[in-house]
Amino acid sequence: xxxxxxxxxxxxxxxxxxxxxxxxxxxxDIARWGRLFAIGNTKILETSLELIGSSKRAVSIEHPEQAHxxxxxxxVLEVPKxxxxxxxxxxxTVNAGLVSHAWVEEAGKLALEGEVDAIVTAPINKTSWTxxxxxxxxxxxxFQRLSGxxxxxxxxxxxxxxxxxxxxxxxxxEACAFVKKDHIKDAITTTDMHFQKWGFKQPKIAVAALNPHxxxxxxxxxxxxxxxxxxxxxxxxxxxxxxxxxxxxxxxNQAIQGQFDVVVVLYHDQxxxxxxxxxxxxxxxxxxxxxxxxxxxxxxxxxxxxxxxxADETSLxxxxxxxxxxxxxxxxxx
Numbered sequence: 001x002x003x004x005x006x007x008x009x010x011x012x013x014x015x016x017x018x019x020x021x022x023x024x025x026x027x028x029d030i031a032r033w034g035r036l037f038a039i040g041n042t043k044i045l046e047t048s049l050e051l052i053g054s055s056k057r058a059v060s061i062e063h064p065e066q067a068h069x070x071x072x073x074x075x076v077l078e079v080p081k082x083x084x085x086x087x088x089x090x091x092x093t094v095n096a097g098l099v100s101h102a103w104v105e106e107a108g109k110l111a112l113e114g115e116v117d118a119i120v121t122a123p124i125n126k127t128s129w130t131x132x133x134x135x136x137x138x139x140x141x142x143f144q145r146l147s148g149x150x151x152x153x154x155x156x157x158x159x160x161x162x163x164x165x166x167x168x169x170x171x172x173x174e175a176c177a178f179v180k181k182d183h184i185k186d187a188i189t190t191t192d193m194h195f196q197k198w199g200f201k202q203p204k205i206a207v208a209a210l211n212p213h214x215x216x217x218x219x220x221x222x223x224x225x226x227x228x229x230x231x232x233x234x235x236x237x238x239x240x241x242x243x244x245x246x247x248x249x250x251x252x253n254q255a256i257q258g259q260f261d262v263v264v265v266l267y268h269d270q271x272x273x274x275x276x277x278x279x280x281x282x283x284x285x286x287x288x289x290x291x292x293x294x295x296x297x298x299x300x301x302x303x304x305x306x307x308x309x310x311a312d313e314t315s316l317x318x319x320x321x322x323x324x325x326x327x328x329x330x331x332x333x334x
Contacts, residue, residue, distance in 0.1 A: 003034045004117035004327035005064055006320065007077065007110055009103045010040030011122030013087040014096045015301025016311035021122055022048035023313040024320065025074040026056050033324035034117070037067035037075040039103050039110075041084045045076055051309050064115050079106045089307040092125060097132030100124045104139055108146040111292035118293035118323040122316065125301045137169045143290055152289040153190060155262070156271055156298055157322070157332070158279035161255055162262040163271030164191045164288065175267035179210055179223050184231035187264050192240045194288050195261060199331030206251050206260040207232055207244030208270060214247045252278070272298075281312055284319040286326075293326045295319040 008025075011017020021038050022045055024030055038045055038058075045058040059073045067075045079102045085095040107119040121139050129136065136142050144152045155164040166187045167175040188205060195203035207228060211221035218225050228245040235242050246254070248265075252274040255263050265271035275283045275298065283298035297315040305311055325331065 004324050005035045005037075005067060005115075006033070006118045006120060006323055006327070007037055007039045007064060007067075007107050007116045008120045008316075008320070009100075009107050009122055010038055010045065011103075012096050012100045012125040012128055012301045013041065013044050013084070014089055014091055014093060014128070015123060015125060015303055015306050017100075017122035017124075017301065018044050018048040019051060019306070019309065019311045020297070020313040020316045021045065022054060022074075023052055023311075024316050025069060026052065026054040027317075030317070030320065031069045033320050034327070035067045036069055036320065037061065037064060037077055039077050039079070039107050039119075041078060041099070042076045044084065044087065045074070049074075051307065053309075064110060077106070079103060090303040092128045092131055094128070094132045096125065097128035097130070097134060101129055101132065101134050101136075101142070104142050105146065108143045111143075111294070112147060117327040118295070120316070120319045120323050121294065121296040123297055123299060123301045125303075139294070139296060140168065140287055143287065143294060147291050149289050149291065151186060151190070152287055153187060155191075155286045155288055156275040156283055157286065158275045158283040158298075159256075160258070161252060161275060161278045162332075163252075163265045163275055164262055165268065165271050166264060166266045168268050170267070172267065176210065176223075179227055179266055181227045181231045181234070184228055184264070184266075185234050188231065188235040188240060188242050189238065190288055191262055191264060192235075192242075195332075198326070200261055202241050203261045204259070205240065205242040205262055205264060206246050206255060207242060207264045208248045208251050208266060209245035210266050212247070214245050248274075281314040282318050284315055284322060286322065286332075293323055295323040295326075 042058045042060045061075045215224035
């Protein structure tokens, strides 16, 4: 593949998404990662370009193949038949929910149709989606529906630390109830399959414990004994290099030191806190289980700083770099 064609959604127009997309597509070094274009609204991106003092302008295109980043312009694919109202920065609005959802759906359809080699997403706001009557809680759920994928997982990356999440958008009681042998085994085998595809000959996988001290032999919970360990043992019989359950207060440091390539974590905050403490600015997410490449920033809409021109685009740069490397078959690099 010469240059991967990558579509980038601009996220909720009332947040920092358009700003960070404008910043990234204005950079002189970003074109090395492929032919990049925005999926959103030309006028909104024009406003963001003015906000950051960029000399570039936003130009509308009708098809991804028209994408380019020139010295004077960035290209934007708009979704027809949707009305985009002037954003109220820092506010949840019905229109913001509707249009940001439409842009996500357009990205997913382009990926499924093979019109792009990868998609990268800027942050949406779940409250705005709810106000707009949208039942899905995030990007992953939209892409899972569009693709008909049975199981889709989220993995977060920051440098050498990688956390594959067994669950994400579940309450803590629901997440704990999901910690079952078959679910954990599937997460382990899915992780192993993807990492081998990404160039790891035999990935070293750790599974985090659920309870403090790994349950202390059943004194502080029995999930490790009854569900997690049997799943790990089953995976080991398949030749997978997996260890655990390892207490969560130890396993992340072990992974950072190189003992493991990836940690399977059991619920949202178990992995998110570790990743963001380790390296918030560079953290990104990747979906496992979709039939296409999707990476994303690992931060929210940041309504409190929307329109101020101070949003950091580092996470989006990392997401684009990773999407490009995956599309070109180069795997995952720290």
